[in-house]
Amino acid sequence: xxxxxxxITKEYKDKLAVDDVSLTITPGVWGLLGANGAGKTTLMKMxxxxxxxxxxxxxxxxxxxxxxxxxxRDIFGYLPQEFGFYPEFTVKDYxxxxxxxxxxxxxxxxxxxxxxxxxxxxxDVRKKRIVKLSxxxxxxxxxxxxxxxxxxxxxxxxxxxxxxxxxxIRFRNLLSEFAHDRIVVISTHIVSDVEYIANQNAIMKNxxxxxxxxxxxxxxxxxxxxxxxxxxxxxxxxLEREVQVVNLKNEPDGTTAxxxxxxxxxxxxxxxAEPRLEDLYLWLFPQESGVGR
Amino acid sequence: MEKKTENRIRRAFAAKEQVKEQSVNNMILLxxxxxxxxxxxxxxxxxxxxxxxxxxxxxxxWIIELVVTIIPVFILFKFLGWHTITQTTAVFLLCxxxxxxxxxxxxxxxxxxxxxxxxxxxxxxxxxxxxLLSRIMILSVGELVGIIGVGIVMSYNTPVxxxxxxxxxxFLFGAVWNGVLRxxxxxxxxxxxxxxxxYGFGLLFVMxxxxxxxxxAFDGTFYTEIFLGSCIFLGYGVYQGRLLARWSEDVCCVxx
Numbered sequence: 001x002x003x004x005x006x007x008i009t010k011e012y013k014d015k016l017a018v019d020d021v022s023l024t025i026t027p028g029v030w031g032l033l034g035a036n037g038a039g040k041t042t043l044m045k046m047x048x049x050x051x052x053x054x055x056x057x058x059x060x061x062x063x064x065x066x067x068x069x070x071x072x073r074d075i076f077g078y079l080p081q082e083f084g085f086y087p088e089f090t091v092k093d094y095x096x097x098x099x100x101x102x103x104x105x106x107x108x109x110x111x112x113x114x115x116x117x118x119x120x121x122x123x124d125v126r127k128k129r130i131v132k133l134s135x136x137x138x139x140x141x142x143x144x145x146x147x148x149x150x151x152x153x154x155x156x157x158x159x160x161x162x163x164x165x166x167x168x169i170r171f172r173n174l175l176s177e178f179a180h181d182r183i184v185v186i187s188t189h190i191v192s193d194v195e196y197i198a199n200q201n202a203i204m205k206n207x208x209x210x211x212x213x214x215x216x217x218x219x220x221x222x223x224x225x226x227x228x229x230x231x232x233x234x235x236x237x238x239l240e241r242e243v244q245v246v247n248l249k250n251e252p253d254g255t256t257a258x259x260x261x262x263x264x265x266x267x268x269x270x271x272x273a274e275p276r277l278e279d280l281y282l283w284l285f286p287q288e289s290g291v292g293r
Numbered sequence: 294m295e296k297k298t299e300n301r302i303r304r305a306f307a308a309k310e311q312v313k314e315q316s317v318n319n320m321i322l323l324x325x326x327x328x329x330x331x332x333x334x335x336x337x338x339x340x341x342x343x344x345x346x347x348x349x350x351x352x353x354x355w356i357i358e359l360v361v362t363i364i365p366v367f368i369l370f371k372f373l374g375w376h377t378i379t380q381t382t383a384v385f386l387l388c389x390x391x392x393x394x395x396x397x398x399x400x401x402x403x404x405x406x407x408x409x410x411x412x413x414x415x416x417x418x419x420x421x422x423x424x425l426l427s428r429i430m431i432l433s434v435g436e437l438v439g440i441i442g443v444g445i446v447m448s449y450n451t452p453v454x455x456x457x458x459x460x461x462x463x464f465l466f467g468a469v470w471n472g473v474l475r476x477x478x479x480x481x482x483x484x485x486x487x488x489x490x491x492y493g494f495g496l497l498f499v500m501x502x503x504x505x506x507x508x509x510a511f512d513g514t515f516y517t518e519i520f521l522g523s524c525i526f527l528g529y530g531v532y533q534g535r536l537l538a539r540w541s542e543d544v545c546c547v548x549x
Contacts, residue, residue: 050415067321070418074336078416084409100345101417101424103336145413 001027001061003047003153003183008056010042010207017042019207020056029179031194032187033277034204035285040187041081043204044157047185048078060153074103077151081158081187083142085130091117091141092126098145109148116144119174135162143171153183160193172197191278201277203284210284219275226279227262229270230255239266244286246279298323339427339538342419346427354401354428355435361394362439366446375450383453384511385504387444388465389497394436395469396493401428403486411482425477426537433470440466457513464519467526469496474533 003025010018018039034040045051047058049065049072058065065072085094092113099109117123120140125133130141139162146154160168175184176197186194194201201218203211211218226246231239236248236256243266247259259273260266261283302323337345365386369378378386402425405411415421440462448455476488504511 045412048412048416050412063321063324067324070420073416073420074418076416078413080409080412082409082412084411084413086404086408086410097349098413098417100337100342100349101414101419103342103418105335105337108335149418 001152001181001183004059005043005047006057006059008043008046008053008058010039010046010051011054016207018046018053021204021207021209022056023202023209023212025183025185026200027179027181027183028199029175029184029186029194029197031198031201032185032204033189033191033194033201033281034187035189035287038204039207040189040204041157042207044078044155044185044187045080047153047155048076048080049073050078074149075152077146077149077154079142079146079156079159083138085138085141087131088129090127090129091122091133094130094141095144095148099148102149104149112148112150113144116147120144121170136164136167139163140167140171143174147178151182153185154178155185155187157187158189159186160188160190168193191281195277203281205284215277219277219280222261222275222280222283224272225261225263225283226259226273226275227265227270228257228259228273229265229267230257231267232256235267242266244282246282336418339419339423342423343427343430346424347431350401350428351431354397354431357397358394358432358435358439361397362390362443365390366443370450375447378447378451378453380453380457380513381504381511383447383451384458384461385500387440387447387458387462388500388511390443391436391440391462391465392469392493392496392500394439395432395466395473396489398429398432398473399486399489401432402489406483406486421482422477422537426534429470429473429477430534433466437466454513457516460516460520460523461511463523464526465496465500467523467530469493471526471530471533472496474530474537478533478537 005021005023005025008018008021009016021039021043032040032043042051046053049058060068060072086097089097095113095116096109099113104112117126120143122137122140122144125137130138133141139159143156143159146156160171163171172193175186178184179197179199186198188194195215198215200212200214202209203218211221230251233254233256236258239245239258239260240248244261245258246261247257249257251257259279261279265271302320369375369386405414405421405424411421414424441459444455444458444462447453447458472492473489476485476492480488509515
């Protein structure tokens with residue numbers, strides 16, 4: 001199973017949202033990382049088949065998704081960034097409605113809804129109207145609808161926004177379990193969402209994919225560039241202005257523990273730290289932490 | 294993969310030294326057949342999908358249509374009295390009612406966009422175009438029943454010719470819904486409602502001009518021509534519906 005994106009470009013009137021992107025997506029969890037406006041959502045919509053690329057094509061197992069038509073949507077699950085619902089729907093109504101749209105038979109619908117309500121801990125609110133649910137629960141309903149047809153390709157756009165830490169962990173575990181022999185693409189700017197579960201990552205910047213690979217292979221790019229040190233408050237202020245600070249923590253002894261990105265160490269007692277995906281992300285998107293490199 | 298399918302694909306490859314467009318299309322067709330036979334899960338038919346839509350939205354549509362149909366008739370009966378109705382005014386009122394009820398489709402189409410559901414709906418097996426088609430079918434059936442009902446009531450209470458009224462109404466009904474189907478086929482989802490509004494008001498304007506300057510259009514003078522026109526609209530409507538149902542299988546149905 002393979003989803004091949006070949007030279008996809010999406011051009012709006014005044015902006016090139018996706019610029020000649022090529023990527024081969026194989027089974028497993030794929031993390032699509034990028035700052036806001038990098039073109040992730042546009043790429044997701046094109047993979048979902050709800051937006052036409054200006055040029056290029058998307059091929060699933062050797063057949064263009066344009067040729068597969070409804071058959072492609074039949075094996076596809078999608079959670080958009082802005083999850084919508086009709087206000088009169090209860091959780092159960094909503095899932096039944098989407099199941100009908102997905103063409104599920106009555107028996108499959110019943111079985112699948114019962115299974116998902118339990119797995120996503122939504123059983124207690126099945127008869128509650130979605131409009132009255134918390135943000136995290138609404139998101140879980142969104143994830144449930146994407147999984148209804150047991151999709152072979154699952155595309156989730158910012159799936160964890162609004163979820164609390166516990167829900168995030170449960171969601172990650174669910175996805176890891178689900179991704180066996182399937183393609184799961186998660187678009188996010190929250191690095192920790194994909195750091196532990198993504199088999200592969202693709203990093204987008206200004207509409208282009210600038211790096212792809214496993215977390216381990218990607219972070220190799222910044223070996224020798226991540227430092228940690230303990231400094232005084234004043235020194236910490238100076239460093240914040242000069243370098244990209246990943247993490248800053250006030251210690252009980254009055255010093256400040258810093259983790260920063262730089263080509264060479266900025267204080268005498270700085271030592272090299274093991275790089276993480278978050279460090280790479282901030283290295284590639286310095287504006288995300290509000291400090292220039 | 295089945296041996297039979299494999300052999301057919303092998304033959305398709307071996308048949309020509311140079312791969313022609315037709316061969317590529319054949320291969321795509323074979324691959325799709327293989328997909329449908331071996332990979333695709335069992336899905337419900339469009340008729341079941343349509344019935345499910347009646348459960349979710351159909352009854353709401355029909356209640357609103359009933360209210361919108363009854364109110365003008367009630368006003369007519371109560372305040373103007375049936376004796377004021379002539380053949381021309383009866384047909385004109387029926388036609389205006391047809392257009393007004395058709396315009397009810399706007400909020401039901403706009404719902405998907407307003408509640409941000411259309412991305413989810415578009416990425417499903419039936420897709421948003423088939424969903425729109427089902428809503429249009431539900432709306433048009435409700436409208437047809439309602440208008441015929443009004444026509445019957447009018448013909449009982451006034452000297453209006455039922456046959457002529459119905460033919461004129463069917464002509465306009467065909468024109469309205471063919472226009473709507475064409476717009477659904479051609480116009481981007483986000484712009485549909487605006488186009489519908491413009492189309493509805495355009496038709497109302499034409500109707501008003503006709504009743505002012507060409508009263509013969511309503512009094513039965515052109516019965517045969519209008520009847521033929523209605524048949525053409527009916528045929529074209531069926532053709533467009535089929536086209537839309539087939540076309541809605543396309544992956545890219547919502548343009549940015």
